[in-house]
Amino acid sequence: MNIYQHFRPEEKEFIDHALGWIEAVKQNYSPRLTDFLNPREQQILLALVGNEAAALLQFFGGSEAVERKRALIYPDYYLPEEADYQLTLYEISYPKKFISLEHRHVLGTLMSLGLKREKFGDILVDGQNIQFIAASEIEDYLTANLEKMGKASVSIKRLSLTEIIVKQENWEEQSYTVSSLRLDVLLAAFTNLSRQKAQTLLAAGKIKVNFKSTEQGSMECREGDTLSVRGFGRAKILSIDGKTKKEKWRISIGRKK
Template sequence: MEVYQHFREEERPFIDQVLSWQSDVEMRFQRKLTDFLNPREQYIFRSITGDSPLEKGMFGGSENSERKRAILAPEYESVDSEDYQLVLLEASYPDKFINLEHRDVLGAFMSLGIRREKMGDLIVRDGRIQIITGNEISDYIRMNLTGVKKANVLFEEKDFSCLLESHEQWQTRDSTLSSLRLDVVVKEIYGLSRNKASLHIDSGIVKVNFRTVESPSFLLQEGDLLSVRGKGRSKIVEIHGKTKKDKFKITTAKLI
């Protein structure tokens, strides 16, 4: 199919899934609510459904949410924030005695046997843990996620007006690059030599869209989220096109 040529081969299963959702809604006139999509999946979803007359939207608890659920609905329906069936769970812990990080809570969540796609944004700050999830598993989480590292936790449902604001700050930068290869982009964003960037990739500490990529020649696309262990996260915000010298003009952002 022509749509595949715009995306990576490994993204075909997700593309097929989006096309199937779209077809089902058009044929059965029943809306589809997805699990939480990462930024790259959101980009693919928008690209594929953008020209469809179906009603569509994405929401993850706030306008700035990184992970969002999407809805496809018949064009005569309207979509409201309640339709995303989101729940905000919160627990507290003694941060004077126990240091918890994002990865600690995520690991405890994953140990319950729940797929990452069932969980939206996760905030760990000031002695509080907040998890955005779908209402279909919120009770299960409350009953079973009772400890993180050495901290006993009790999750309670909260109104979204209690959602903590993210302290994340992204610093954007416009660049002109010879290639969209992973080693070239990592070199540019993290201020490394190209050889050092390649070594990081070869050693398996670089992820693209939450998946370890060990090929320096891997080509990045708009919407990709990157992380380098020990150096933080970044993303490809926009690819503007090429210069007269056939170089790529892009906008990147790095979490500071």
């Protein structure tokens, strides 16, 4: 059976990596820790491990509420511990009276240091308090290089994972009737824009499906897909409930509050 038929073509590269991790655990009989995975990658890896007796799987990213998590694939004799995930929680200190920092500022600064997105997890904002989680192996690099965000001088302080900001996700569910499951059609429904304007957002690179940028308005969406639209927030296809008598699709979409 062709395993790739169950996934999108653009997911093949990740699937190949994941199959390599699983095989290494089985061959070497030792655990394998991945970088941070987004929720879609976690879902794929979970499906690939399936009922493998020789390879088990757990995810952890600092708390149960975070999105991005590292995966530990391990043989049946191994008992995972929190320390195995090699996570470090940081708090950012900055002159709060004079500047305002947001999620995008932190993300942009970390990326500008030359770090791969896979090396850090969620960025957590609670009022003026900002934390982020990173792979422990980049601690020395962060400490030596993270000194500014924009024009502001900043510093980072290590915290215990017990001090992590915990924010629960809330999804507001709405029902729609749409002519097809094409991405541009669903974007128009979710954003309450015309299909033409939805296509403009796609062409401008403002759309992500399952955390990856796309310009393919003709892509057929599936149950469980996450749609991110810059300026409009995030939505998740909670269920596809079949067709009406007029051959239109009934779907439920959750919008992140």
